Amino acid sequence: MDSEPTHAPSADSASEGRRCHGPFGAAAKGTRCPDRARFIVSRHIDFPLPVCPEHLGPALLLARNVLWPPHISLVR
Numbered sequence: 258m259d260s261e262p263t264h265a266p267s268a269d270s271a272s273e274g275r276r277c278h279g280p281f282g283a284a285a286k287g288t289r290c291p292d293r294a295r296f297i298v299s300r301h302i303d304f305p306l307p308v309c310p311e312h313l314g315p316a317l318l319l320a321r322n323v324l325w326p327p328h329i330s331l332v333r
């Protein structure tokens with residue numbers, strides 16, 4: 258298990274900035290989620306909100322300035 262073939266794309270550093278900001282967005286303190294964001298929720302006059310699957314629902318309902326109907330993009 259020392260030389261396991263890792264043909265995964267080297268996007269580890271790039272995806273580092275794709276942390277979940279849910280469910281309230283980066284403005285909320287003390288609610289940091291350690292999970293990777295899998296979805297991007299578009300918002301009015303605000304930065305897109307990256308969220309993990311667990312926080313997708315809460316983010317749509319609780320985050321500010323979320324477009325409605327929701328505009329959700331997948332993080333690849």
Ligand SMILES: [Zn+2]
Nearest residue numbers: 277290309312
């Ligand atoms: Zn989360």
